[in-house]
Amino acid sequence: MDLLSDLTPEQRAAVTHIDGPLLVLAGAGSGKTRVITRRVARLLDSGIAPENILAITFTNKAAGEMRERIEALAPGSRVWVGTFHGFCARLLRSYARLVGIEPGFTIYDQADRLRAVKDVLEQLAGDEARVTPERVESAISRAKNDLVTPQALRRRARDEDEGLTAKAYAAYEEKLRACSAVDFDDLLVHVVRILKENPDVRASLDGRYRYVLVDEYQDTNLAQYAIVRALSVDHPNLCVTGDPDQSIYGWRGANLSNILEFEHDYPGCRVVKLERNYRSTKNILSAADQLIRHNRDRKPKSLLTENPQGAPVNLTILARETDEAEAVAAKIAGLVREGEYNYSDVAVFCRMTALTRPIEQALRSARIPYQIVGGVSFYERQEVKDILSYLGLMANPKDDLAFARVVNVPARGLGKTSLDHLVKAARDRGLPLLAMARQADQAEGLKDKAVRGFRDFARLVDELRALCDHPAEEVIRQVLERTNYPDYLKANSDDKGEDRLANLDELVSAAHEFELEHPESQVHDFLADITLASPIDRWDEQTGAVTLMTLHAAKGLEFPVVFIVALEEGLLPHSRANNNDKELEEERRLLFVGITRARRELYLSRSRIRTFRGQQQATFPSRFLDELPLDEMEMNDRSGISDPQYPPPRGNGSGSWTRRPDAYPAPRSSPGGFRLTTAAQLSGSGGGPASPADLDALRPGVTVIHPEFGMGRITAVDGAGPRRKGTVAFATGQSRTFVLAMAPLKPLVRTGGTGPARSG
Ligand SMILES: Nc1ncnc2c1ncn2[C@@H]1O[C@H](COP(=O)(O)OP(=O)(O)OP(=O)(O)O)[C@@H](O)[C@H]1O
Numbered sequence: 001m002d003l004l005s006d007l008t009p010e011q012r013a014a015v016t017h018i019d020g021p022l023l024v025l026a027g028a029g030s031g032k033t034r035v036i037t038r039r040v041a042r043l044l045d046s047g048i049a050p051e052n053i054l055a056i057t058f059t060n061k062a063a064g065e066m067r068e069r070i071e072a073l074a075p076g077s078r079v080w081v082g083t084f085h086g087f088c089a090r091l092l093r094s095y096a097r098l099v100g101i102e103p104g105f106t107i108y109d110q111a112d113r114l115r116a117v118k119d120v121l122e123q124l125a126g127d128e129a130r131v132t133p134e135r136v137e138s139a140i141s142r143a144k145n146d147l148v149t150p151q152a153l154r155r156r157a158r159d160e161d162e163g164l165t166a167k168a169y170a171a172y173e174e175k176l177r178a179c180s181a182v183d184f185d186d187l188l189v190h191v192v193r194i195l196k197e198n199p200d201v202r203a204s205l206d207g208r209y210r211y212v213l214v215d216e217y218q219d220t221n222l223a224q225y226a227i228v229r230a231l232s233v234d235h236p237n238l239c240v241t242g243d244p245d246q247s248i249y250g251w252r253g254a255n256l257s258n259i260l261e262f263e264h265d266y267p268g269c270r271v272v273k274l275e276r277n278y279r280s281t282k283n284i285l286s287a288a289d290q291l292i293r294h295n296r297d298r299k300p301k302s303l304l305t306e307n308p309q310g311a312p313v314n315l316t317i318l319a320r321e322t323d324e325a326e327a328v329a330a331k332i333a334g335l336v337r338e339g340e341y342n343y344s345d346v347a348v349f350c351r352m353t354a355l356t357r358p359i360e361q362a363l364r365s366a367r368i369p370y371q372i373v374g375g376v377s378f379y380e381r382q383e384v385k386d387i388l389s390y391l392g393l394m395a396n397p398k399d400d401l402a403f404a405r406v407v408n409v410p411a412r413g414l415g416k417t418s419l420d421h422l423v424k425a426a427r428d429r430g431l432p433l434l435a436m437a438r439q440a441d442q443a444e445g446l447k448d449k450a451v452r453g454f455r456d457f458a459r460l461v462d463e464l465r466a467l468c469d470h471p472a473e474e475v476i477r478q479v480l481e482r483t484n485y486p487d488y489l490k491a492n493s494d495d496k497g498e499d500r501l502a503n504l505d506e507l508v509s510a511a512h513e514f515e516l517e518h519p520e521s522q523v524h525d526f527l528a529d530i531t532l533a534s535p536i537d538r539w540d541e542q543t544g545a546v547t548l549m550t551l552h553a554a555k556g557l558e559f560p561v562v563f564i565v566a567l568e569e570g571l572l573p574h575s576r577a578n579n580n581d582k583e584l585e586e587e588r589r590l591l592f593v594g595i596t597r598a599r600r601e602l603y604l605s606r607s608r609i610r611t612f613r614g615q616q617q618a619t620f621p622s623r624f625l626d627e628l629p630l631d632e633m634e635m636n637d638r639s640g641i642s643d644p645q646y647p648p649p650r651g652n653g654s655g656s657w658t659r660r661p662d663a664y665p666a667p668r669s670s671p672g673g674f675r676l677t678t679a680a681q682l683s684g685s686g687g688g689p690a691s692p693a694d695l696d697a698l699r700p701g702v703t704v705i706h707p708e709f710g711m712g713r714i715t716a717v718d719g720a721g722p723r724r725k726g727t728v729a730f731a732t733g734q735s736r737t738f739v740l741a742m743a744p745l746k747p748l749v750r751t752g753g754t755g756p757a758r759s760g
């Protein structure tokens, strides 16, 4: 196949550039990923050995696609293509001892890591801890990605909570070490250390990976940056591609300056810009372009395409989230019925996984096949995780987390108290739990029955461990048989029992497939492969199903038809981002990424009332909607409800977003409908203190409007009479407490559904 004929001159320049640093800086859908793939093929064509090439992509999914394309262009070549984490896991197996880790280390996934943080916090602070394990976990992750040590974090701590976080970080690190485990971030951090502290290793890897290619470079973090840099000193044949407008992982430590400073880091590097978009219609690109222009912290850049104008971008407003979901399902059914698209051409994106549930329900009742990317993944299901924990404990007898997970699964009469005794005894002696279980008779406070239980369990695990070098499939079958796990599952499941047994079969076939692909592999290879697989890897294009995923997971992909739902304040942008311009710009880029996934048709929607996490609330339109070219779009209000009047009468438009009054034409009447009206609208009063009737209505759970802070919900009410105070959580993310009798708070009241709507 001719590698160059279907490329533009700019793309060709990037593909044919062989030696020296190269930066491909280009907009969405302009062919960056295509350039990377072609360039690998071209390098091979020009005689470079496959083992000298390292191609890094953002997801395993992208890596798989790239491997396939390279296979088609250059059959049989063994180029290493994968994610940073996959690459580092591999390096670390070879060089683990250089950082004091055993090569048989276990990789802890997100859930394991949270479990470990919880244990550590409990140990340090008991029930007193004022910080949540989730926060500590993300602080640790952040610190690791910024290459900050526990000691350094401790020095930086400014208050008690931060001090506890730093202590927890140190204890967590110790725990991992004792369990001979590493977490996802460690994979990178350890490799950075190896490269830094061992010049000879660095030089030999630099020589081995002579040609390094990194896609989506705008989302690399400091550790990833350090790795790429260390591998490109003697052979700076580094090619990175990226689009600053698509940087959406800042919250996870990605650093945009890696790409912005590339020219400075690699002086004399070649810069190629790709200007033309090959993916989307003019209408879709125009929406993306207008939106992203609202980011101030950005170099101006236009998105151009020679593709057709296409259908206008559609924005539909529905009454409730269930209506929205049904509208999406009905539209998808219609598109497929008309014959132009298959289900697999369609994707539905939302800001958070929790928002997919109503969509799922609607698709199910419309009998539309769908697959979710990023929900509770197969390997996180309890029964699968149990069996994997047995495997983990076999492969790494120091894995205390795995021990604690399965010691009483199936039930062996080893409850929490017994385990606590064992943990204490193990800690006193500096032993792993499995080793302590072998000599459980020495542990203080254990009843005879528990001693026997622990020793039996240790014996079982030791017998199983003898099988460790057998193929994973056989090992799993043995574990199932010797633990009687299937019987336990049958006895302990409700109506899901069959599903759960089927999941175990699925696990056996996964192991079988893995062996076919990796004939020499052992149990820990299989485990590593599973742990590193991100949810998106289990997403299969061929299934003929609609894809449901978060905006974050959609990066790099493309679909003929895209729906983006729940475009509401507090969701997109996320409420967290409200008081922070940087985060707000990242939210805007997130929507930009979503929009630019669409090739031919784009449907945006929101609902006026949403029940989310158990709370029913009136919503505000996402501020980003006002930044779209509404006059070029097709607008469709099917809610039968008018927006609450905003800004309220005495407000001076101080909301951080503005609404064009004509943007969402409200229906004149809403027969049989349901309308939200503010008390202020009803009484015609301004923004002064609440009227006695309003005051009565100010109770927890009630949605209110404040002239300055906008919409919010009362979360708590305290005291009585004129000093009664209420706390309001605003849609902006702020929370404030008011003396209710003095505050200009207006409740949103529900009225009957007749008569003309007074919309704002
Ligand atoms: N020269 C070209 N001729 C025809 N189609 C092209 C050309 N270059 C790219 N494409 C197509 O345009 C689409 C977008 O390309 P690609 O995914 O490589 O873009 P990208 O820059 O990586 O996008 P993103 O920023 O979203 O990652 C793909 O379908 C690709 O096959």
Ligand SMILES: [Mg+2]
Pocket (backbone or CB within 6 Å): 032, 033, 034, 215, 556
């Ligand atoms: Mg790409």
